[in-house]
Amino acid sequence: MPALPEGLVLKGVSVEPRGRSIVAARVFQPGEIIATFNSPSIAIPDSPHLSTTCSGCLLPATPGSDPPSASQPARAVRACTGCRTVAYCSPACQRLDWATGGHKAECKIFKRVRAEGHDFLPTPVRALVQVLLRPEMGAAMGELEGHVDKFRRKSDKLWADMELQAMAALHYLGRETNAKSLAEAIEILCKSQVNSFNRLDEDIEQTGLFMNPALAMVNHSCIPNAFVQFVGRKAVLHAYQEIGKDEEIEISYIVPDVQKLPDSHTPDPLSSNESLNATVEEIYSWCSNPLLGLSESDKRKQLHRRWAACKPLRDSRTSAYAIEPLPRVLAEASIHFGEQGNFAYSLCISSFLATNVDPYKAAAPFAPQRVKGLLMIAKLLANTAPANPDASTGSSKALTSTKSLRGVISEALGKMDQATMCQILLELVVYHAPAAHSKEWSVFREAKELLGDLEALQGRETEEALVKAFMRNPNGAEEKLFFEQAIIGPLRELSAFCINILDSEFGS
Ligand SMILES: C[S@@+](CC[C@H](N)C(=O)[O-])C[C@H]1O[C@@H](n2cnc3c(N)ncnc32)[C@H](O)[C@@H]1O
Numbered sequence: 001m002p003a004l005p006e007g008l009v010l011k012g013v014s015v016e017p018r019g020r021s022i023v024a025a026r027v028f029q030p031g032e033i034i035a036t037f038n039s040p041s042i043a044i045p046d047s048p049h050l051s052t053t054c055s056g057c058l059l060p061a062t063p064g065s066d067p068p069s070a071s072q073p074a075r076a077v078r079a080c081t082g083c084r085t086v087a088y089c090s091p092a093c094q095r096l097d098w099a100t101g102g103h104k105a106e107c108k109i110f111k112r113v114r115a116e117g118h119d120f121l122p123t124p125v126r127a128l129v130q131v132l133l134r135p136e137m138g139a140a141m142g143e144l145e146g147h148v149d150k151f152r153r154k155s156d157k158l159w160a161d162m163e164l165q166a167m168a169a170l171h172y173l174g175r176e177t178n179a180k181s182l183a184e185a186i187e188i189l190c191k192s193q194v195n196s197f198n199r200l201d202e203d204i205e206q207t208g209l210f211m212n213p214a215l216a217m218v219n220h221s222c223i224p225n226a227f228v229q230f231v232g233r234k235a236v237l238h239a240y241q242e243i244g245k246d247e248e249i250e251i252s253y254i255v256p257d258v259q260k261l262p263d264s265h266t267p268d269p270l271s272s273n274e275s276l277n278a279t280v281e282e283i284y285s286w287c288s289n290p291l292l293g294l295s296e297s298d299k300r301k302q303l304h305r306r307w308a309a310c311k312p313l314r315d316s317r318t319s320a321y322a323i324e325p326l327p328r329v330l331a332e333a334s335i336h337f338g339e340q341g342n343f344a345y346s347l348c349i350s351s352f353l354a355t356n357v358d359p360y361k362a363a364a365p366f367a368p369q370r371v372k373g374l375l376m377i378a379k380l381l382a383n384t385a386p387a388n389p390d391a392s393t394g395s396s397k398a399l400t401s402t403k404s405l406r407g408v409i410s411e412a413l414g415k416m417d418q419a420t421m422c423q424i425l426l427e428l429v430v431y432h433a434p435a436a437h438s439k440e441w442s443v444f445r446e447a448k449e450l451l452g453d454l455e456a457l458q459g460r461e462t463e464e465a466l467v468k469a470f471m472r473n474p475n476g477a478e479e480k481l482f483f484e485q486a487i488i489g490p491l492r493e494l495s496a497f498c499i500n501i502l503d504s505e506f507g508s
Pocket residue numbers: 013014015017018019020021144145147194195216217218219220221
């Protein structure tokens with residue numbers, strides 16, 4: 001049995017359908033870290049990222065893909081001198097990977113892979129090689145569920161792929177391929193499929209594989225009470241809501257991409273959710289392709305098409321702004337305006353996402369996408385502050401006088417205390433980021449740094465005292481009123497411009 005961290009108990013036996021489960025030995029509060037899982041484990045980036053990701057800390061190792069900032073200085077890349085395949089951003093990361101990550105054993109395999117003219121091993125084969133090379137990993141995986149027979153019955157193609165992967169691993173390991181070694185390798189591949197996680201990095205949205213035998217005991221629920229975040233080589237299990245003693249801990253194995261609306265009872269087929277669901281499925285995939293890398297004019301064309309394609313969602317009787325791909329289109333539009341230096345438009349769209357979309361997608365205030373959204377608004381506010389007028393709005397006076405949309409937004413912004421709004425948002429990010437992810441999260445570090453800069457400003461003593469009072473006692477009557485007036489009201493005012501912006505820029 002895998003050893004479980006303190007506070008967790010393994011219940012049940014390995015019998016289908018659910019098998020064993022993990023149960024809380026005490027109460028966990030929302031956002032609280034239930035446990036950290038790191039050893040023994042496998043943590044690798046997907047193969048295409050091998051040369052751009054540090055194999056030690058699993059962060060981008062190419063200075064070009066990781067813009068330097070005060071909190072994250074540029075890092076030089078060092079290829080492993082042995083295999084020249086994996087990258088490191090520091091000698092410390094290299095030592096870490098050799099000590100805990102399995103590269104010490106794997107390095108000679110990569111040399112053979114290179115000698116045969118290949119750049120890397122596919123992720124499942126690399127994971128299999130690591131398990132076969134690391135006795136502690138092999139032993140820990142012994143009692144994991146593999147559903148080998150189910151895989152064999154499921155599809156001939158899947159089974160043939162697994163055989164090929166197993167043969168490739170045995171070949172590069174220099175081990176004999178016979179019925180026994182092949183069966184053993186395939187069993188590990190099956191266990192890896194059932195028990196490993198997609199190691200999605202919250203910051204860089206890079207995927208990979210994470211496998212830890214104890215974490216693998218957590219079962220799935222579509223209404224989970226916990227979630228997993230990946231921090232370097234560790235997986236951190238957080239409570240999503242209060243979890244009682246003896247309650248089973250469950251996470252969602254799936255990230256729901258296409259959400260379905262509940263079936264409507266209305267007989268009118270044009271307004272029924274059935275037709276909306278069909279629309280969502282039809283437009284989802286092409287509306288989800290990132291705009292990164294497209295030319296400015298192609299981005300605009302795409303946003304135009306996507307905004308039009310999302311019309312049925314916008315017009316639906318049940319407000320559907322939180323249904324993908326609409327949030328994605330809004331987020332892309334906000335990024336697009338930010339890139340263009342039109343921070344005011346970007347700010348209005350981000351405010352709309354924070355007030356009308358994100359809370360419906362994730363109820364917990366510490367949901368990572370909500371915390372990231374607040375930081376984005378804080379940074380945009382810093383760019384639209386009166387002392388630093390928005391370049392794209394030109395002369396705000398001239399625009400105000402013609403009452404163009406830009407002028408009206410500029411006028412609204414001129415009446416807001418952006419520094420205080422910014423400070424409240426940064427305080428909230430610093431407060432929620434450890435529950436969303438960790439204090440190692442770049443979002444936490446950046447917010448802390450910006451907050452320090454803001455607090456160093458002279459002449460804001462009263463406002464600062466009000467913000468601090470709110471953070472100390474958010475439920476106090478006066479503090480609530482301050483929060484409503486200083487941030488909620490202004491964000492609602494800015495978000496009210498969002499649809500007009502999209503219609504005027506990308507409408508027909
Ligand atoms: C990662 S393992 C979880 C630990 C597993 N219960 C065990 O005893 O090894 C995933 C497997 O657990 C079972 N499982 C997990 N969540 C389940 C659920 N909600 N309903 C039914 N079976 C579930 C399925 O057999 C699945 O393939």
